[in-house]
Amino acid sequence: MHLLRYIAGRLVVYALVIVFALTVLFFVPRLGPTDPVEAMLAKVASQGAYMDPAQVDKLRQSLIDTFGLGGSLWEQYGAFVNRIIFSADFGPSLSMYPTPVMELIWNALPWTFGLLLSSTLIAWVLGNFVGLLSGWRPNSNSSRVMEGIAICLYPIPYYILALVLSILFSYVWKIFPLTTTIRGAPWSWELVSSIVWNSFLPAMSIVIVVFGWWVISVKAQTTALKEEEFARYARLKGLSDGRILTRYILPNALLPQITFLALQIGLMFNGSLITEILFDYPGLGLLIYTAVLQGDFNLLMGTISLSVIAVATATMIIDLIYPLLDPRIRHR
Amino acid sequence: MRSFFTHAPFRLYLGLLLLAVCIVVGGILPWLAPGDPLVWYSAPRNQNPSAAYWLGTTSLGQDVFWLLTYALRNSIILGLIVAGLSTVIGVFLGLAAGYAGGWLDRVLSFFMDALLCIPTLPILILMAALFGGQLALPIVGLLLVVFNWPYPARQVRAVALTMREREFINVAWFSGESSTRILVRHIFPYIAGWSAANFINTVLVGISTESALAVIGLSSAQQATLGTMIYWAINYQALLGGKYVWIGSPVIAIVLLFIGLFLVSSGLSMKSAARRMSV
Numbered sequence: 001m002h003l004l005r006y007i008a009g010r011l012v013v014y015a016l017v018i019v020f021a022l023t024v025l026f027f028v029p030r031l032g033p034t035d036p037v038e039a040m041l042a043k044v045a046s047q048g049a050y051m052d053p054a055q056v057d058k059l060r061q062s063l064i065d066t067f068g069l070g071g072s073l074w075e076q077y078g079a080f081v082n083r084i085i086f087s088a089d090f091g092p093s094l095s096m097y098p099t100p101v102m103e104l105i106w107n108a109l110p111w112t113f114g115l116l117l118s119s120t121l122i123a124w125v126l127g128n129f130v131g132l133l134s135g136w137r138p139n140s141n142s143s144r145v146m147e148g149i150a151i152c153l154y155p156i157p158y159y160i161l162a163l164v165l166s167i168l169f170s171y172v173w174k175i176f177p178l179t180t181t182i183r184g185a186p187w188s189w190e191l192v193s194s195i196v197w198n199s200f201l202p203a204m205s206i207v208i209v210v211f212g213w214w215v216i217s218v219k220a221q222t223t224a225l226k227e228e229e230f231a232r233y234a235r236l237k238g239l240s241d242g243r244i245l246t247r248y249i250l251p252n253a254l255l256p257q258i259t260f261l262a263l264q265i266g267l268m269f270n271g272s273l274i275t276e277i278l279f280d281y282p283g284l285g286l287l288i289y290t291a292v293l294q295g296d297f298n299l300l301m302g303t304i305s306l307s308v309i310a311v312a313t314a315t316m317i318i319d320l321i322y323p324l325l326d327p328r329i330r331h332r
Numbered sequence: 333m334r335s336f337f338t339h340a341p342f343r344l345y346l347g348l349l350l351l352a353v354c355i356v357v358g359g360i361l362p363w364l365a366p367g368d369p370l371v372w373y374s375a376p377r378n379q380n381p382s383a384a385y386w387l388g389t390t391s392l393g394q395d396v397f398w399l400l401t402y403a404l405r406n407s408i409i410l411g412l413i414v415a416g417l418s419t420v421i422g423v424f425l426g427l428a429a430g431y432a433g434g435w436l437d438r439v440l441s442f443f444m445d446a447l448l449c450i451p452t453l454p455i456l457i458l459m460a461a462l463f464g465g466q467l468a469l470p471i472v473g474l475l476l477v478v479f480n481w482p483y484p485a486r487q488v489r490a491v492a493l494t495m496r497e498r499e500f501i502n503v504a505w506f507s508g509e510s511s512t513r514i515l516v517r518h519i520f521p522y523i524a525g526w527s528a529a530n531f532i533n534t535v536l537v538g539i540s541t542e543s544a545l546a547v548i549g550l551s552s553a554q555q556a557t558l559g560t561m562i563y564w565a566i567n568y569q570a571l572l573g574g575k576y577v578w579i580g581s582p583v584i585a586i587v588l589l590f591i592g593l594f595l596v597s598s599g600l601s602m603k604s605a606a607r608r609m610s611v
Contacts, residue, residue: 013445020446028455029462151343155594157540159547160586163562167579171571263448270453274544288454289548292461300461304454312449 007320014316019081021308025301026080037063063297084309090302095294101302104287108303112283115199116272119206124257126207127214132245132253134215135222147219154212158271162205162278169201176201179280202279206272210264217260221253258325262318266311273307344603347595354589358404369398370556381577388577391568400581403556404589407539410469410557414476414538419531421477422484423523427515429485430492441489444482452479452541460550469552472545476538484530488523495519525604532597536590543586558582558589 037060083089090101130150134143153161170178180198182191225231226249234244276285284307291299367374373393381388387396429440456475460467467475495501495518504514539558545551546559549567553560565571565579 013442016442017446017449020443021450024450024455025458028458151595151598152591155536155590156587157544157590159544160583163547163579163583167571167576172576266449266451269451270541270544273453273457274547277548288457292457292548292550295461297462300458304458307454308450311451315449 003324006323010316010320014313014320017312017316018085018309021312022081022084022305023077025305025308026077084305090305091298093296093299095290095296095299101299104299105284105302105306108282108284108287111281112272112276112285115203115276115281115283116206116268118199119203120210120261120268122203123207123210123214127211128218128250128253130211131215131218132222132250135219135249135253136226136241136245138219138223143219146215150212150215150219152212153208154216156209158205158209158268159274159278161208162202162275165201165205166278180282182282199281202272202275202281205275206268209271210268213260213264214257217257218253221256222249225249225252255322255325258318258322262315262322265314265318269307269311343595344599347592347597347599350588350592351596354404354408354585354592357401357585358408361401362398362405365398365401369395369402370554378573378575387581388575390564390578391570391573391575392564396578396581399556399561400585403558403561403582404585406469406555407542407558408535408589410473410542411535411539414473414480415531415534417477418480418534419484419527422481422530423488423527425481426485426488427492427519430489431496431511431515431519433496437489440485444486444489447479447482448486450479452476453544455479456541456545457548457550460545466550466552467545469542469555469557472542472551473538476541480534480537483534484527487526487530491523491526492519495522526601529597529601529604532593532600536593536597539586540590558586 041056041060041063088102090105092098093101093104096104130146134140134146137143166176166178169176177198180202182194182198222245226244231244231248234248239248272283273285273288275281276283277289280286284303287299288303288307290296291303371394375385375389375393375395377389377393378391379385379389385395385397387400389395390399425440429437429444452475456467456472459471459475501514501518504518509517542551542557543559543562546557547562547566549563551557551559551563559582561582562579565575565582570576570579
């Protein structure tokens with residue numbers, strides 16, 4: 001009963017957060033000093049295409065529709081929310097006319113999700129392994145060296161690391177491809193290996209940074225946990241080190257990492273956007289970049305709205321399941 | 333646990349040393365620059381590092397060394413302003429929420445949670461794209477403040493909540509001290525150490541986000557920042573031309589600056605945690 005009430009409460013907050021995010025997105029185009037429609041028209045005009053006034057008016061009207069700038073503010077807001085939440089329709093892409101924006105997004109999403117998911121997973125496994133071992137003997141030399149490396153890696157932004165990796169392994173020592181080109185028939189081994197080969201550097205730039213944090217945090221956790229009563233008891237019982245680490249310390253060290261994920265998911269998403277752009281990786285980040293470069297505002301609004309909603313949803317889900325996983329937290 | 337804290341100072345000193353180098357390069361050297369390094373063709377183009385041009389010159393005829401000092405200065409100033417405003421607003425609203433409780437707490441907590449869920453960069457990209465393709469630095473700074481005050485606010489609120497129940501607060505309250513005095517004299521010392529660490533961290537996030545925006549060419553091009561330097565270098569094919577010093581120097585500056593900031597921030601939070609435990 002308590003649990004149900006807790007979940008219901010979180011869901012209400014989640015709905016409010018989404019409404020808040022949409023409201024922010026709704027007001028952003030209206031906040032700035034310039035009218036986005038006029039800015040867009042000026043951009044079209046500056047590209048050299050001559051248009052007679054009737055054409056300009058027509059274009060202006062279609063842009064006003066795109067931005068949802070027609071009618072009163074309330075009508076605009078209603079139409080905006082309706083379009084995003086209920087029909088999930090962002091209209092056709094202007095630069096890749098007439099492909100619908102949603103289709104482009106659906107094609108890009110697996111790349112971004114795959115990249116983020118696999119690199120987080122790799123970093124998680126490696127980070128826990130190294131963190132546990134170095135936390136077990138926190139004062140040994142190898143453990144200190146490991147922590148030093150982790151401390152130097154963690155604060156580096158993903159895109160800087162992406163840049164360094166691409167300079168080192170694509171320009172200076174040409175072993176990995178500079179930009180992403182996927183080839184191979186569907187469901188063939190060639191396709192899989194091509195995906196892995198091309199995703200290696202972008203994934204590494206995320207893995208290395210996240211790995212750094214995991215080592216730092218798991219090491220601190222382990223060092224603290226192994227002095228706790230239950231760990232001492234296990235040791236006195238004569239259990240092997242391996243068993244104490246995996247059965248007694250690891251489960252306790254895992255829990256705080258979930259809150260970290262909730263806080264970091266937004267930052268990791270930000271990082272993967274730039275990383276994708278730097279590596280020409282066909283995910284959401286590259287799509288957003290294309291939209292910016294081409295002035296494709298349907299695509300821009302669609303990709304940005306979707307990524308904001310996706311990150312908010314992921315954060316809320318992690319927030320929601322965390323107390324369910326930690327038996328020490330009871331809901332009153 | 334204690335052994336973990338004993339090498340905290342070393343980490344802090346190393347971080348302060350790195351920061352000192354960055355601040356000397358970014359804070360003092362720009363005054364000595366022979367001219368505005370942003371001006372195109374103020375130096376011969378595509379020079380390799382030499383005695384006259386320590387880090388070489390760009391394809392646009394700018395001296396990389398002096399450009400770097402300007403970029404470092406602007407990035408640091410942006411980070412400091414963002415972190416300063418975010419910390420002040422966050423600490424103030426966090427204290428207000430935790431100490432006042434009730435509906436004010438609920439409204440403020442909601443905004444903190446909601447803002448933390450929204451990824452900053454897509455919103456910045458959207459704004460930049462909608463308003464002429466580039467965002468001026470003050471606007472970037474303002475937006476970063478809007479998205480970064482919830483971090484200190486949430487933490488300060490949690491501390492203030494536990495503080496309300498503490499004995500010594502009750503003692504102070506019943507001995508007739510005013511709320512302001514209780515906040516300033518009794519609660520603030522508890523959050524000062526953590527806030528300092530968070531301040532440094534926000535400097536890092538501010539500089540990092542602006543640079544991310546700049547690397548894809550959506551931040552101000554009129555001002556040199558570490559990110560815009562990287563953008564110009566990529567844009568003028570510094571890598572294909574093998575001009576690694578041009579693109580490498582802002583990259584290395586960012587890495588050193590961020591490692592310094594992180595060391596100081598984690599050193600500070602360790603120190604304040606150690607002090608809280610020893611009390």
